[in-house]
Amino acid sequence: MFWDDKMTTDLEKVKEVLGPKKQFVHGDTAVCYGALLAGCDFYGGYPITPASEIAExxxxxxPKVGGVNIQMEDEIASMASIIGASWTGAKVMTATSGPGFSLMQENIGFAYMSETPAVVVNVQRSGPSTGQPTLGAEGDMMQARYGSHGDYQSITLSPNTIQETLEFTIKAFNLAEEYRSPVFLMISADLGHMREMITIPDEVDLVYRKTPKVPPEEYVPFGKGKYGKEKVPEFAPFGTGYRTYVTGLTHNEFGFPATDDQQDHDKLIRRQIEKITDDREKLTDIEERMMDDAEIALVSYGIASRSALGALKIARDQGKKVGYFRLKTIWPFPKKKINELSQKVDKIVVPEMNTGHVYHRVKEYADCEVKLVSKIGGEIISPKEILEEV
Amino acid sequence: MADKNEVDVIDGKQLQDKYLREEMMPHIFCNGCGLGNVLDYVLWAVEKEGLDLDKTVFLSGIGCSSRIPGYINADALHTTHGRALAFATGVKMANPDLNVIVFTGDGDCIGIGGNHFIHALRRNLDITVIAVNNYIYGMTGGQVAPTTPEGHIGTTAPYGNIEPPFDMCEMAKAAGATYVARWPVFRPHQPINSIREGIRNKGLSFIEMMSPCTTAYGRRNRFRKIEDLWAFYEDKTILIEEYDKIDRFGTEEEKEELDDKIKIGVFKRSTRKPLEERYRDLLEEFK
Incomplete structure (x- = not known):
């Protein structure tokens, strides 16, 4: 697939390489499977616990599917290499954990500014700094939203099973291509290293970035331009004759630096943000259980949502009217859905493996009482701890 | 663009018409800056080697030198500070059919980008790296660089630089570049030939261009006019062949003078399989 033609994916070949349809694998493996099924052409990475298994x-x-893998000298370079590769038309991914995610923020910002499709997987561990390398956490959720400097809108997915990790990796690639944007897949080390049975899908819906249909002299690489109404511009890969100038400087719709003009910057950045926030409802993905008569909602995501599910069952057994409301897309934040929820229930409980990254966002949009159940230190939050707030 | 490519370029005006983006003019370079010369030499090399600009990507990091790709009418990636070579690694590995030329400066290359530089040299991708050395951080106003000579003034070394400077060519040689050369910008023919040789060389070619910065470096170091800085470089530089001759056969007195000199010329020509070729071999095993 790769050096020959980046715009196609030989799904049969990938499935042959991946082996049996049903496998008992951990989350890191599921990320790799999802990436290959999504047509990932290029991986640039750097080893870090607990994401090293992805690189391995x-x-x-x-090589078995004809794609490129390169181990770079650090995470700064990993992120740089996948952006470079993406500009040749390749579907690209890197994977890391907190310390590496910190190093990547510089070039993640470049990816936003240059509207480069890229998938970044963060298998989270406790931080800040080196923290607890082998233990799980979900403390990078705000970094996935605001980690790089300046204004931008992140797309961040948070699965809670191994099967979903595989499926969300494919989804991350599709969203990256559709929106010309970096997309984050955030899992905790617990999910990265936990094994579950997965089923490799027979069919996969794949999205490829839109390439220009107009001749080079009419191509507008960074704007709606006069030829399209879409906020996501078409993408001309390097080497196709469109001669695109890509810069991290504020640029006009033709890609040329426009660093002195307030309006140029405003127009560029607001379009980049709106291309994602305009589709907030479409991007919102929520799993609800027993919400019909719920008076208390457990708003959770990621590994903590599995404990929330346990808490739900215990609470219902005790006759308490509790419901389960799981966010699968964290950013852009489903603010409308949260507000609607708060009109229905008396109380929202947010269990998190951090000190309240999503809790504060829920509080911002909810009109009811919101309580945080926070746990850090590498131990998964327990259903019992969640029930204390119910 | 295609019709422009068919014209035979015989003078500088035609070279500009063929390769430069008019819409990016005027350029940002100061009077007396060597970057225009470097751009000129690269374009002559591109012309003489017949590179297809539709299949050529120019990359750069941050700094004055990194603004060069913006003026060339081709695909270009103006990246983050020091990271151009890491981006270039992605471009070349993802599409080895593309010609890749990287512009970097001394601070960009061996300061903030030092680690990427070392590993790009080690990997030996088939790319050409033009490092424009002005011995100072010019874009930010003249702060001391890892290349600033000892005793020279920078805004962050107001009492003179006390750190020993870095020799980028020595690093390039040691870490695995397959072609290494250094030229001052006031010699047009040798740099053009070196860049041409670098483009032809199958591997990482590193060409350092000694480029005067009158605004941020010259002024503070008593090179009031551009001519003073050119004269200083002329006096300071010695051809590698000359250097070796004196080093072997010279008198003690002559040898002592060498300590103060900057060697110029072609330092290394060697052959080593580029990384993308090694990866191609690996892929063949799975076909």
Whole structure:
């Protein structure tokens, strides 16, 4: 697939390489499987616990499907390499954990500014700094939203099973291509290293970035331009004759630096943000259980949502009217859905494996009482701890 | 663009018409800056080697030198400070059919980008790196650089630089570049030939261009006019062949003078399989 033609994916070949349809694998493996099924052409990474298994498995599988794997000298370079590769038209991914995610923020910002499709997987561990390398956490959720400097809108997905990790990796690639944007897949180390049975899908819906249909002299690489109404501009890969100038400087719709004009910057950044926030409802993905008569809602995501599910069952057994409301897309934040929820229930409980990253966002949009159940230190929050607030 | 490519370029005006983006003019370079010369030499090399600009990507980091790709009518990636070579690694590995030329400066290359530089050299991708050395952080107003000579003034070394400077060519040689050369910008023919050789070389070619910065460096170091800085470089530089001759056969007195000199010329020509070729071999095993 790769050096020959980046705009196609040989799904049969990928499935042959991945092996049996049903497998008992951990989350890191599921990320790799999802990436290959999504047509990932290029992986640039750097080893870090607890995401190293992704780099290892990619190193073993990539050559078999004709893709490229390279281990870079650090995470700054990993992020740089996938952006460079993406500009040749490749579907690209890197994977890391907190310390690496911190290093990547510089070039993540460049990816936003240059509207480069890229998937970044963060298998989260406790921080700040080196923290607890082998233990799980979900403390990078705000970094996925605001980690790089300046104004931008992030797309961040948070699965809670191994099967969903595979499926969300594919989804992350599709969203990156559709919106010309970095997309984050955030899992905790617990999910990264936990094994569950997965089923490799027979069919996969794949999205490829839109390439220009107009001749080079009419191509507008960074704007709606006069030829399109879409906020996501078409993408001309390097080497196709469109001669695109890509810069991290504020630029006009033709890509040329426009660093002195307030309006140029305003227009560029607001379009980049709105191309995602305009589709907030479409991007919102929520799983609800027993919400019909619920008076208390457990708003959760990621690994903590599995404990929320346990808490739900216990509470219902005790006759308490509790419901389960799981966010699968964290950013852009489903503010409308949260506000609607708060009109229905008396209280929202937010269990999180951090000190309240999503809790504060829920509080911002909810009109009812909101309580945080926070746990850090590498132990998964327990249903019992959640029930104390119910 | 295609019709422009068919014209035979015989003078500088035609070279500009063929390769430069008019819409990016005027350029940001100061009077007396060497970057225009460097751009000129690269374009002559591109012309003489017949590179297809539709299949050529120019990359750069941050700094004065990194603004060069903006003026060339081709695909270009103006990246983050020091990271151009890491981006270039992605471009070349993802599409080895593209010609890749990287512009970097001394601070960009060996300061903030030092680690990427070392590893790009080690990997030896088939790319050409033009490092424009002005011995100072010019874009930010003249702060001391890892290349600033000892005793020279920078805004962050107001009493003179006390750190020893870095020799980028020595690093390039040691870490695995397959072609290494250094030229001052006031010699047009040698740099053009070196860049041409670098483009032809199958591997990482590193060409350092000694470029005067009158605004941020010259002024503070008693090179009031551009001519003073050119004269200083002329006096300071010695051809590698000359250097070796004196080093072997010279008198003690002559040898002592060498300590103060900057070597110029072609320092290394070697052959080593580029990384993208090694990866191609690996892929063949799975076909």
């Amino acid at each position: 498995m990619i190193a073993s599988l990539m």
